[in-house]
Amino acid sequence: MSSIIEKAPAKINLGLDIVGKREDGYHELSMIMVSVDLSDYVTVTEIDSNEIVIESNNHKMPLNGRNDVFKAAAMIRERYGISKGVKIVLEKSIPICAGLGGGSTDAAATIRALNQLWDLNLSKSEMVSIGFEIGSDVPYCIEAGCSLISGKGEVVECLDSRISSWVVLVKPEFGVSTRTVFPEIDCSTISRVNIPALKEAILSQDYQAMISHMGNSLEDVTISRKPFIQKIKDKMMKCGADVALMTGSGPTVFALCQTEKKADRIVNGMRGFCKEVYKVRIL
Structure with missing residues (x-):
């Protein structure tokens, strides 16, 4: 067969x-x-x-x-x-x-x-x-x-994107079900992300503008339930990440950095903090 x-x-x-x-x-x-x-x-x-x-x-x-x-x-x-x-x-x-x-x-x-x-x-x-x-x-x-x-x-x-970046993924031991996050969203108070500005930064290959416009509206809900996610973000930034952000409804947090040396430093800093740490590239 x-x-x-x-x-x-x-x-x-x-x-x-x-x-x-x-x-x-x-x-x-x-x-x-x-x-x-x-x-x-x-x-x-x-x-x-x-x-x-x-x-x-x-x-x-x-x-x-x-x-x-x-x-x-x-x-x-x-x-x-x-x-x-x-x-x-x-x-x-x-x-x-x-x-x-x-x-x-x-x-x-x-x-x-x-x-x-x-x-x-x-x-x-x-x-x-x-x-x-x-x-x-x-x-x-x-x-x-x-x-x-x-x-x-x-x-x-x-999008015609040529983002060149190392990505460090950190997954805490708990999971988050997307279905449980959305009912808790309050559209009147949730933080907003300027997607058109982010799109423009990506298309113009402006890395600094891109990271300044990155964001995730669902962080408000998930981090209020799982404050450890914020600790991961803070530690990644302290280790030298250009930006640290939760992906989707969580709980995985990713850091972007332009050099492998910086990515390795974040990996080493996070290994004792969480079991699941991955160093990858944007495809």
Whole structure:
């Protein structure tokens, strides 16, 4: 049986702004995300039995209909009348419940892989449509790279970005569920992020302007529940980070720095503070 292997990179939010609450109850988002070279790998293989089988090296992963990868495969099989079974192997390196888009990027990789495996010839917009039914970050993850995301996550504008930076990721021992964060948002008091100014800085390759406009509206909510996140940010800045910011709804914090020497200093400073520390590059 032939197999298709897809790389599924993690993402970080350079900017995340809560624009307001929509009439349908969802929040209107404006975000700029970039991919980093911490990646999962998704391998899909056709099998004789008419079922979806998921295996993973991470024992904390649900291997049933609660997994976004399972949802993606089930949706594609139903929508396109596929009667063949598939085995999906998830090789996890991205921490789960971390704000790094692990579940979303795995689902996106599954959609891309099954498109090839079953010769579906789906367009990017068709894959985005399937992805959006699974989760609001999946449309971005179909393409990845550096993008401006708006609406509920379904509007993705790729940005011509050449950001060259080292990234240090620090994941504390606890996780945060995105679903529990959004109900606590008060749009009248939450801090705002100037996404248009951040976009302009990225497009003009002005690193100093970029870091000055970076921000995450969800920090207010998550840090009030988990003050340790602020301690990580403060320690990263003390170690020499150019900027330290929570990604997504947390709890992972990332630091950007332009030299590897500075990144190594932050890694060494954080190793005794948290177990999960990663030094990566923006892709």
